[in-house]
Amino acid sequence: MDNALKARYRIRAGIIKAMAHPTRLFLVEELSRGERCVCELTDMVGDDISTVSKHLAVLKNAGIVADDKRGTQVFYSLRCPCVLNFLSCVESVLMTNAAERATMPV
Amino acid sequence: MDNALKARYRIRAGIIKAMAHPTRLFLVEELSRGERCVCELTDMVGDDISTVSKHLAVLKNAGIVADDKRGTQVFYSLRCPCVLNFLSCVESVLMTNAAERATMPV
DNA sequence: TTCTTATTTTACCAAATTGCCAATAATATG
DNA sequence: CATATTATTGGCAATTTGGTAAAATAAGAA
Numbered sequence: 001m002d003n004a005l006k007a008r009y010r011i012r013a014g015i016i017k018a019m020a021h022p023t024r025l026f027l028v029e030e031l032s033r034g035e036r037c038v039c040e041l042t043d044m045v046g047d048d049i050s051t052v053s054k055h056l057a058v059l060k061n062a063g064i065v066a067d068d069k070r071g072t073q074v075f076y077s078l079r080c081p082c083v084l085n086f087l088s089c090v091e092s093v094l095m096t097n098a099a100e101r102a103t104m105p106v
Numbered sequence: 107m108d109n110a111l112k113a114r115y116r117i118r119a120g121i122i123k124a125m126a127h128p129t130r131l132f133l134v135e136e137l138s139r140g141e142r143c144v145c146e147l148t149d150m151v152g153d154d155i156s157t158v159s160k161h162l163a164v165l166k167n168a169g170i171v172a173d174d175k176r177g178t179q180v181f182y183s184l185r186c187p188c189v190l191n192f193l194s195c196v197e198s199v200l201m202t203n204a205a206e207r208a209t210m211p212v
Numbered sequence: 213t214t215c216t217t218a219t220t221t222t223a224c225c226a227a228a229t230t231g232c233c234a235a236t237a238a239t240a241t242g
Numbered sequence: 243c244a245t246a247t248t249a250t251t252g253g254c255a256a257t258t259t260g261g262t263a264a265a266a267t268a269a270g271a272a
Contacts, residue, residue, distance in 0.1 A: 011200070
């Protein structure tokens with residue numbers, strides 16, 4: 001694979017990687033229901049606010065979410081609704097896995 | 107977030123994580139065109155065969171690909187064609203990013 | 213200005229990931 | 243059987259990631 005092609009895949013993998021964490025996946029799913037401020041998200045996640053803030057920064061850096069500061073609060077929102085397709089595909093992989101396991105020979 | 111919910115997100119993130127690597131993303135895309143043996147994939151990737159084999163094991167473990175040994179060769183194939191939706195969504199995130207950058211103030 | 217709330221950044225450590233080499237396993241062929 | 247081919251596994255060093263506490267920033271209120 002030549003370098004230009006490698007770089008292409010590196011960039012794309014970076015976007016996927018941004019979602020490849022339980023907390024960030026939760027954040028994406030929650031934001032798919034509408035914008036939320038960091039403190040709301042922090043309450044839901046239950047981790048330290050600095051941890052949640054970092055996860056949001058990762059998502060923002062990948063271009064998956066947008067932020068909007070209003071007063072002392074920062075509101076995050078999904079920038080590309082299509083990321084939910086990721087989740088529905090993940091569900092089909094899980095269902096395929098479950099089906100396979102059910103018919104597995106002992 | 108309670109533990110059961112956390113576990114749910116961990117499992118789902120695991121599937122996404124399996125694709126969150128440049129080489130593995132390439133492998134998924136290549137396999138979307140049909141089954142390939144490890145040596146073919148190794149030639150295309152250009153890394154050591156042990157490295158490629160390990161990447162394929164990660165994808166298999168997540169349930170994204172299936173393997174089929176025939177003689178001395180092992181053929182891998184995509185198990186859920188929907189993973190290609192991931193890729194098209196990644197493209198729209200990239201396009202949104204590019205559009206944003208183009209209209210960004212200096 | 214000083215205080216308070218909301219968020220981000222920095223510094224640090226533990227844990228996980230990557231990729232290569234060497235060793236091993238499985239199968240085919242002479 | 244000996245040997246070659248294909249692939250997987252184990253071990254290891256280098257790098258990256260994840261999470262927290264503490265410090266820094268930003269905005270509004272008193």
